[in-house]
Amino acid sequence: MNDSVLVIGSVAFDDVETPFGKRRDALGGSAVFFSMAASHFTTTRIVGIAGRDFPEAAITMLKERHIDTRGLEIVDGKTFRWGGVYHKNMNDRDTLYTHLNVFADFKPVIPNQYRQTPYLFLGNIQPSLQLDVLDQVENPKFTALDTMNLWINTTLDDLLKVIAKVDLILINDSELSLLTDEYNLRSGLKKLHQMGPAYIVIKEGEHGAYLSYDSQLFYTPAYPVNQAIDPTGAGDGFAGGFMGYLTTCQEIDFKSMKKALIYGSTLGSYVVEGFSVDGLKQTDRDQIESRYSALRQLVTI
């Protein structure tokens, strides 16, 4: 059995509209997208919170995929809800509302059985909560972090503390500029490495992603899907594919991280092919391997 991975993040309902339709009460949240993607490789342990309205069927669906939900607290109140509308180009979106609900008072507690999880992914939530979780996990083998412009703008001090402690940060190119005040990729990466992480992944959406390590760069294009239905959760699915694959590797080095980047790109592409977690549910390991090969073919002369 591969090493397991722990994810702390949101568990949510999304009300989403894209050029391809509308979906209300869609299962979402960073912890859900991440764990569904990682579940193709290993056992994922969720730490999160949901309200009494969170359906038993969703928990069953997660458990059927060997996702460990013992760290998912169900409390009185409503589950986190996000509503948004994507523009025709699918890159821009308008957030209609963000109702934190039970997430507002979330104090993550890592169950005892989770404390020795070797791989840790700190999903995109308040940096202070990410720090809490880091403190509760005993000597993780590999830690990774996602964040967003909101935390860069509002809680930079806490965020910098987390950044200093992790092995990997995954952000997009505009977040890199915001965080480092650099518009050049190489300059931004140099500054960000100095803040702590040995590894950096720069997500460029439908274009591709960079991996940076020790003055070396690796790039994979995104998989050009036949139809992008809903990009919500693509970044978390990417992270889940990345970390999930990494748990299967004997060595964590630049070479295994390069492959992890391609698996990240692969799982991210399944997310956008359906609403909610539909794309991640419908794929399997054979299809994942075949899409991984297609991504390599895309850059082969």
Next chain:
Amino acid sequence: MNDSVLVIGSVAFDDVETPFGKRRDALGGSAVFFSMAASHFTTTRIVGIAGRDFPEAAITMLKERHIDTRGLEIVDGKTFRWGGVYHKNMNDRDTLYTHLNVFADFKPVIPNQYRQTPYLFLGNIQPSLQLDVLDQVENPKFTALDTMNLWINTTLDDLLKVIAKVDLILINDSELSLLTDEYNLRSGLKKLHQMGPAYIVIKEGEHGAYLSYDSQLFYTPAYPVNQAIDPTGAGDGFAGGFMGYLTTCQEIDFKSMKKALIYGSTLGSYVVEGFSVDGLKQTDRDQIESRYSALRQLVTI
């Protein structure tokens, strides 16, 4: 000696401001950027027009690079001039003015000595002029076309006639959407291939570029430069590197086109490293080969 390539396009003065400085009266225009990039591989024949203010030193500089300027008409009046300001992110720019000047009445005449040029690049000018040129060249071996949103919006009928006649079109992703009314890459490519070209290059700026042929895709990332100074002309430099390399190939097939895409990306990256044609002037074939290898290294596990 390799086969030569003919370019029809603008010859211009640019007044450019970027976050890295200002340059007035900078040598520019699609024919200039293209020929300077292609000159690293073969003889390039320019067809264009300039005014009496066009400096003899610029013509000398082009000639020293084995660029054939017999098709560059010098007439009474002022040379085409473009002025623009780039934003901090270097992707967005505001055009301050476009003075067509002598370009307004340009009627391209292909010199007799040019009529049998095997490779033809129709730079980004009015489609009716591109058609004129196509008619004047005898059985070219390979023809390629650049265009822009202006011609898609204003002279679509003429543009479609040119598109139907060329082997390759190079455009960016937003132009592909505008031209095909598709926001998905694969769907857009399918429609565009049906309009005529066997080969399509989709330029994605600092991210990279796709080559599409016969339901197959190839991708190369852009070279991540240490400092992007001025993106003006990068697309034309890309086309020059692409077509220049192609003239050195025995066979024009998907494999040689893939390599041409990487040379395109390479030459485009030199353009952005300096104002005007500075980056293209300062590089040489050894440096080009070394950057080509770096681009391959970037996608090698």
